[in-house]
Amino acid sequence: MFPMHAAWLEAASPVLDPFGLIRATQDYWQDTFERSVLYWDVMRQRGNQYLEHMEQTKPNVLGFEAEVLVDGRDLPRPVNYELMRILPPLGVTIDPLKRPFVVVDPRAGHGPGIGGFKPDSEIGVAMRAGHPCYFIGFLPFPVPGQHVEDVVDAEIAFMREVGARHVEANEKPVVIGNCQAGWQLMMAAALEPDAFGPILVAGAPLSYWAGERGRYPMRYSGGLLGGSWLTAFAGDLGAGLFDGAWLVQNFERLNPANTLWSKQYRLYADVDHESERYLQFERWWGGHIVLNAEEIQYIVDNLFIGNRLSTAQLITRDGRRIDLRNVRSPIVVFCSQGDNITPPPQALGWVSDLYDGVDDIIANEQTIVYCVHDSTGHLGIFVSGSISRREHAEFTANMDYIDVLPPGLYETAITPRDATGDATDGDYLLEFRPRGVDDLQPLVQRRDDDERRFATVARLSESGLALYQQYTQPWIQAVMTPEAGRWLRRLHPIRLGYKLLSDRNPLMSTVPVLAEQIRRQRQPLSPDNPIAQWERSVATRIEENLEAYGEWRDRISEALFMNIYGQPWLQALAGIGPDMARMRPHPGRAPEHQHFLRTRRAALRERIASGGAREAVVRALIYILGGAPATDERNFKRLKATREELGKSLDLQQFKMLVREQFFILKLDVREALEALPTLIARSDATQVDDYLTHITHILDASGPQSEHVQKRLERVRTLFEKARPAAPNHEAPQA
Known part of the structure; x- marks a missing residue:
């Protein structure tokens, strides 16, 4: 006989023992029945919760008054x-x-x-x-x-x-x-x-x-659905209202493993502990709302696709x-x-x-x-x-x-x-x-090639929407009434999933009675049960297969999108040529923006030598900290003290504007900005100059040991401040 590990023998003992296997099987099937009843009772509570939530005039899931x-x-x-x-x-x-x-x-x-x-x-x-x-x-x-x-x-x-x-x-x-x-x-x-x-x-x-190849397939939806005409169609079917359940369904499709299996199996497998958390989340997840058709059309046309x-x-x-x-x-x-x-x-x-x-x-x-x-x-x-x-x-x-x-x-x-x-x-x-x-x-x-594809989708979407609005929309709007739109919302698969498992369904009437009896004498199955372990193993395989399906579906979707909208003839048909500037503007390169930058620099240059001690201390701090790889909240505690020490009348908004202006001046011309420091504190006496330098040192010490680069910048500031120190009076006796 081959030697076997003791732990393996202990785990396998119910299987090797026929009577132990029979007892494990009986316990498992009893627990399965109980879990099933409790699971469906939670689903019934979910349905009731959904109906109560929908009947409220102002429903929300806020946990605060x-x-x-x-x-x-x-x-x-x-x-x-x-x-x-x-x-x-x-x-x-x-x-x-x-x-x-x-x-x-x-x-x-x-x-x-x-x-x-x-x-x-x-x-x-x-x-x-x-x-x-x-x-x-x-x-x-x-x-x-x-x-x-x-x-x-x-x-x-x-x-x-x-x-x-x-x-x-x-x-x-x-x-x-x-x-x-x-x-x-x-x-x-x-x-x-x-x-x-x-x-x-x-x-x-x-x-x-924006997106990354091989990930985040949701950005391809507009192109794969043929543009925004489908959004207009859904709004027309709702008689001018768009059902938010369609958006929730799109979110659920992103992760088929979670939607079709994991989410519900977690509840079923641990129904004794998961039910409260599940119901709390479903109260929000199932609180479907409605948008005006014009609202969702604006969002899809201008944001999602445009x-x-x-x-x-x-x-x-x-x-x-x-x-x-x-x-x-x-x-x-x-x-x-x-x-x-x-x-x-x-x-x-x-x-x-x-x-x-x-x-x-x-x-x-x-x-x-x-x-x-x-x-x-x-x-x-x-x-x-x-x-x-x-x-x-x-x-x-x-x-x-x-x-x-x-x-x-x-x-x-x-x-x-x-x-x-x-x-x-x-x-x-x-x-x-x-x-x-x-x-x-x-x-x-x-990527520029992806930008061309999405720009093609946007142009073709505009054409498709115009065709729908011209030839199909009048007929749909003539047929659909507000009452018909309400019935379509009620029949949405997601909404039905809540309603059919509520107390409104007479087939659910025996579930709460059985569930109450089970809860009174419930004894959860031991996690060591071999059949329960087999169940969890099967559940894991199902989840992995659904994840694999989701990844395969996403790869196919991306390949379709890239191949269809990457065709040069289709891009040309949509008016997308090789000129990226025409395809999609870049505001940072616009002439008026460049003019703004030049005007801003000229105005700041005139203020380099303007100000006093406040401006000098803040400018020096920004220069020194600009040499560090990072700053953190410890510096802020000293900056707050800086505001108080620089003047009680300086409120936070004024201090913020002071910091920003000095930062701009340093970015404009570091050399000239630093050389102006002695001028800014020229009216200070020797004691005040010492106080300024001491304060600057305290702020730097708040972030721990100073790097060599920071020390060099501090020394340069110290030298510039020393230039403004008044010369000591000469007390030597006059020569006879």
Whole structure:
């Protein structure tokens, strides 16, 4: 006999023992029956929950109490959005002098509330930090005639209302836009920059043609479906309303392994513990809403297929150009490599679309900070508890620092404080590393040949939509009535999946009775049961096969798209030639933009020698820190002290403008800017000069040991400051 491992023998003993196998089989089938009943009871509860949610006038999944402050239906151009104030839960104290946070939820098929879904959420993190919080949500049905631009104007009105309520904070509100709400907020901030403080866009697509070959197949959908005529057709079938369940179905198709198997099997396999979490998530996932046909058509034509937002081609009905370069607030872009709905190329591609280099970003006075997570999925970006406790907590704690960061492009790094040897508050340290626009290329992976393909799709989509509107749409609109549209929504497969498994179905009437009996005497099966182990093994194989199918489907989809829209004759037919400038404008290279840069430089050159000690100290700090590879939140603590020491009358907004101006001057001409330092502090006495140098040294020491490069720059500044020191009086006795 061959020797066998003891552990293997122990695991195989029920199989080798016929009676043990019989007992294991009996236990397994009893547990299978019980799990099946409990599983279907959870599905019944899901259906009931869905129906209750849909019957509510203002459904949402917020985990916090809230009061409505402004109803969007009362605005000059009414919309189905609301501004709500979040009421602090018991034990949470709000500081009215802290800047407010506003969370805007995505209206992309699901209902509102995901940003405050759990205590560990964007709202929860901000409230625990003492910030007043507001929420912009929406109702299930749009106002007749409501347009995307009306929603953008409503969000501007909401932000002005929040700002007016917190004038004493002396800081503009921080606004967080999740997914679809992110691009909406960016549009609003481009139109009315003064209404917004720092903007955090989480998982928000802004550059829709961007992507990586072999990944993120969702960007091919517009071309593979033949353009946006299908969107118009769906809106016409709804009698002017577009069912958000179609958008949810598109999301589900991205991951067939999870949709068709893993999600439901996890519930079935661990129904005793998974049911509460499952029902909580399904309450939001199944909260389908409706959009006006005009709204979704605008989104698909101008964003998903037209990609006009990231190249400043969007123009409102009243003639305003939506140019993201007009945003004056710091922009924080949070995305993830594990997100297949808004991958990093779509979240960050707009930067290289708009700007030729980081000098353009600086000249436009923009501060752009990006953070790329390694693995979390789309929903995890704004609902994961671990993400909220780390990334969102760090962004919340450091918004004031981000607000005074000099213009430029920065990548963040979050490290445990014990790894840095830092003993300050908090578990993590947020670091900002300067980057160039070229540094985004490995993430964005922009290709001219792919740009031609997507431009071809956009042109052909316009033709296909025009043909549909001319020859087919009048017939569909003549036949479809609002009642017919309602019936079609009710018969949507996803909606039916909830309704058929609710108490409205008489076949489900015995399920809750059996489930209650089972719960009273439930004894879960031991995980060592060999048949249960075999079941889990089979489940794993099914999931792997579905994943393989999904990957195969995505490869086929990409190959079809590339081959069809890569044909030169088709591109020529769509009017796409070899001239990339005509195919897609690049705003950073436009003559008027170059003129703006020249004018900006000339105005700044006149201010190089203007100012006093404030300007000199800030200019010196920016010069020295500019020699370091990164800066972090520890510097901000000293910068806040700098503001206080430079003058009590200098508020945060004035200090921020001072930092930005000095940064521009240094970028314009470092040598001349440094040589002007003695002139700026010429009226200071020796003690004041010593105080300036001591203060600068303290700020540098806040970030730990100084590099050799930083020390050299500090020594140069010290020499320049010494030139301004008044000469010591000569006390020698006069000669006889």
